[in-house]
Amino acid sequence: xxETRKIVIPGSKIGSLDEHKQGRGAFKEGNDIYSYRLGIxxxxxxxxxxxxxxxxxxxxxxxxxxxxxxxVSKMNWMVNINAPYPAMLRVxxxxxxxxxxxxxxxxxxxxxxxxxxxxVNEIGKxxxxxxxxxxxxVEEGIVIDIQSSKVPRVIGRNGSMxxxxxxxTGCWIFVGQNGRVWIKGDDDKLxxxxxxxxxxxxxxxxxxxxxxxxxxxxxxxx
Amino acid sequence: MKxxxxxxxxxxxxxxxxxxxxxRPIKIEAGPLYRANGSCYLEWGGNKVMAAVYGxxxxxxxxxxxxxxxxxxxxxxxxxxxxxxxxxxGPDRRSREISKITSEALENVVLVEMFPRASIExxxxxxxxxxxxxxxxxxxxxxxxxxxxxxxRDIPVSCAAGKAGDTVVLDLVGTEDMKGQADxxxxxxxxxxxxxxxxxxxxxxxxxxxxxxxxxxxxxHQIAEMQKEALMTKYKTFEEE
Numbered sequence: 001x002x003e004t005r006k007i008v009i010p011g012s013k014i015g016s017l018d019e020h021k022q023g024r025g026a027f028k029e030g031n032d033i034y035s036y037r038l039g040i041x042x043x044x045x046x047x048x049x050x051x052x053x054x055x056x057x058x059x060x061x062x063x064x065x066x067x068x069x070x071x072v073s074k075m076n077w078m079v080n081i082n083a084p085y086p087a088m089l090r091v092x093x094x095x096x097x098x099x100x101x102x103x104x105x106x107x108x109x110x111x112x113x114x115x116x117x118x119x120v121n122e123i124g125k126x127x128x129x130x131x132x133x134x135x136x137x138v139e140e141g142i143v144i145d146i147q148s149s150k151v152p153r154v155i156g157r158n159g160s161m162x163x164x165x166x167x168x169t170g171c172w173i174f175v176g177q178n179g180r181v182w183i184k185g186d187d188d189k190l191x192x193x194x195x196x197x198x199x200x201x202x203x204x205x206x207x208x209x210x211x212x213x214x215x216x217x218x219x220x221x222x
Numbered sequence: 223m224k225x226x227x228x229x230x231x232x233x234x235x236x237x238x239x240x241x242x243x244x245x246r247p248i249k250i251e252a253g254p255l256y257r258a259n260g261s262c263y264l265e266w267g268g269n270k271v272m273a274a275v276y277g278x279x280x281x282x283x284x285x286x287x288x289x290x291x292x293x294x295x296x297x298x299x300x301x302x303x304x305x306x307x308x309x310x311x312g313p314d315r316r317s318r319e320i321s322k323i324t325s326e327a328l329e330n331v332v333l334v335e336m337f338p339r340a341s342i343e344x345x346x347x348x349x350x351x352x353x354x355x356x357x358x359x360x361x362x363x364x365x366x367x368x369x370x371x372x373x374x375r376d377i378p379v380s381c382a383a384g385k386a387g388d389t390v391v392l393d394l395v396g397t398e399d400m401k402g403q404a405d406x407x408x409x410x411x412x413x414x415x416x417x418x419x420x421x422x423x424x425x426x427x428x429x430x431x432x433x434x435x436x437x438x439x440x441x442x443h444q445i446a447e448m449q450k451e452a453l454m455t456k457y458k459t460f461e462e463e
Contacts, residue, residue, distance in 0.1 A: 005461050007453075010331075010373070010374035011411075027375065036373040036375060038453060040460060052371050053371070055260075056279075056371070084280065085339070123338050124338060205459040206459075
């Protein structure tokens with residue numbers, strides 16, 4: 001893929017209603033469609049969309065995220081997932097049987113969890129769920145923050161980047177859609193892996209990044 | 223340096239050698255800060271401004287939340303070393319006014335309905351000041367907002383016009399601001415020419431005000447191109463893949 005993609009900024013005209021339909025990241029005014037955010041223009045089956053290049057995490061149903069417990073109540077937890085609003089995790093949605101008022105015994109303030117976004121409603125309330133075999137409390141390893149718009153590059157096409165990082169360093173990696181990455185492994189390998197992830201974040205626009213990072217890990221790993 | 227009223231305009235040239243409809247040199251850089259969600263550094267003549275945007279995030283304390291829309295909390299601050307007589311640090315009447323008008327100008331282009339109960343924080347830091355800092359602040363904040371991926375109908379832009387040496391001039395410099403007769407800062411949404419901010423300090427006839435507005439809007443369009451270019455420079459590397 002070496003076609004040129006078009007960058008649009010807020011207020012760029014990206015189409016007219018005669019030819020296109022208004023997609024994500026776009027708004028109509030009169031007969032014209034404009035972008036409302038900075039991103040890459042994407043035309044797909046008649047729709048004009050804008051794929052964001054920056055900005056904070058926008059939660060969507062089904063995303064896997066890494067969250068930090070902010071608040072404990074009797075029947076639920078409030079979790080910080082780097083989104084505009086705190087997310088709620090109810091006791092019914094965790095893999096343990098929690099008795100009324102004993103929520104803090106299982107998850108306390110500052111604990112880190114892997115969870116999925118079960119739903120986002122129109123006023124921005126986010127519900128989390130830990131049902132599913134991948135979702136658990138994080139007891140070891142470290143979590144680093146990256147920009148959420150760079151997450152697709154850290155995962156790579158069909159997970160190619162993540163599996164390459166895993167093979168080359170022998171570390172465990174879990175990338176949350178919200179820009180938090182959990183890693184676990186030997187200390188020296190971890191330092192190298194963090195450096196590699198920062199490099200991906202910095203050079204997210206480059207072509208053939210997976211090979212470049214593989215080379216970087218091989219050279220530095222010796 | 224003593225400049226009297228007559229010398230502000232001499233042979234069609236201003237104190238710094240510009241023509242009446244000429245802007246000071248402007249340099250805009252998008253995204254110099256890593257930890258803010260979006261940022262901008264701007265140099266505009268003798269002004270140096272850094273703007274950073276955080277959010278949208280839940281507005282705290284809760285009583286300031288609006289259940290229908292996001293609020294914009296702009297904070298304009300002058301560094302103590304930004305002026306020749308050290309400015310006493312901290313918020314004052316003037317900076318509170320500018321914070322308010324900046325928030326209101328930005329609120330009218332941001333799609334605030336998308337983030338009910340949230341707040342978008344805009345920090346504007348004036349590092350060096352030479353007249354027209356509120357315009358520089360809004361212009362920098364707008365680029366930082368776009369860099370932060372905030373949904374907006376347009377990128378706002380701001381510029382001042384005024385009257386100095388009995389002539390209507392664009393983009394007043396420090397001496398013109400102090401010894402001149404009027405200062406009219408405006409902010410617009412350049413796509414539609416909607417006015418987001420209009421203030422006036424001093425005296426002008428209605429005809430002169432019309433002329434000043436026309437000059438300032440023309441100046442705004444020139445600056446809008448520089449804003450676009452700054453954003454494109456940061457993101458153009460993404461164009462190929």
